Amino acid sequence: MNLSNDKNEIICGSEGGKLYRVLTNDLSFLLHSDAHISTINDISFGSDSNSFVTVDEAGAIKMWDTSEYKCLFTGYPNRQSAASRVFFTKDDNTVLVGYRDGFLGCFDTITAKAQLWEISQAHRGAVTAIYADQNYILTGG
Numbered sequence: 001m002n003l004s005n006d007k008n009e010i011i012c013g014s015e016g017g018k019l020y021r022v023l024t025n026d027l028s029f030l031l032h033s034d035a036h037i038s039t040i041n042d043i044s045f046g047s048d049s050n051s052f053v054t055v056d057e058a059g060a061i062k063m064w065d066t067s068e069y070k071c072l073f074t075g076y077p078n079r080q081s082a083a084s085r086v087f088f089t090k091d092d093n094t095v096l097v098g099y100r101d102g103f104l105g106c107f108d109t110i111t112a113k114a115q116l117w118e119i120s121q122a123h124r125g126a127v128t129a130i131y132a133d134q135n136y137i138l139t140g141g
Helices: none
Strands: 007-015 019-023 030-034 040-045 051-056 059-066 070-075 083-088 093-101 104-108 117-119 129-130 137-140
Touching: 051 083, 059 083, 059 093, 083 129, 093 129
Parallel strands: 040 083
Antiparallel strands: 007 019, 019 030, 040 051, 051 059, 059 070, 083 093, 093 104, 104 117, 129 137
């Protein structure tokens, strides 16, 4: 945490990798930036170049807006496991995430709800590839 030279604002950092700007006159705050707190393991673009998703070693999923350079969505799996692969579906704005323990999860980026569903032990080891379209989901591990 640090107070600006003019004493009008404070910049605060959190354990979760977020930076906040706090105005000292009314203590209102604004999220300045967001970041992963561990190594990013995979990246996938959506149906266009306006957004992409990333997954990290802690299992976190983040959706990013490329025009405003900010995080739009952060999701976490129902249990702790490192995310190994991610696939941003082209048709319904869901994100499929493969984990090192072989689990496969699905997140909804529009409603920003928690994990929609999970397939436990879809693979004996890490999920190493994901592809999906309107007809099927294909994973490798």
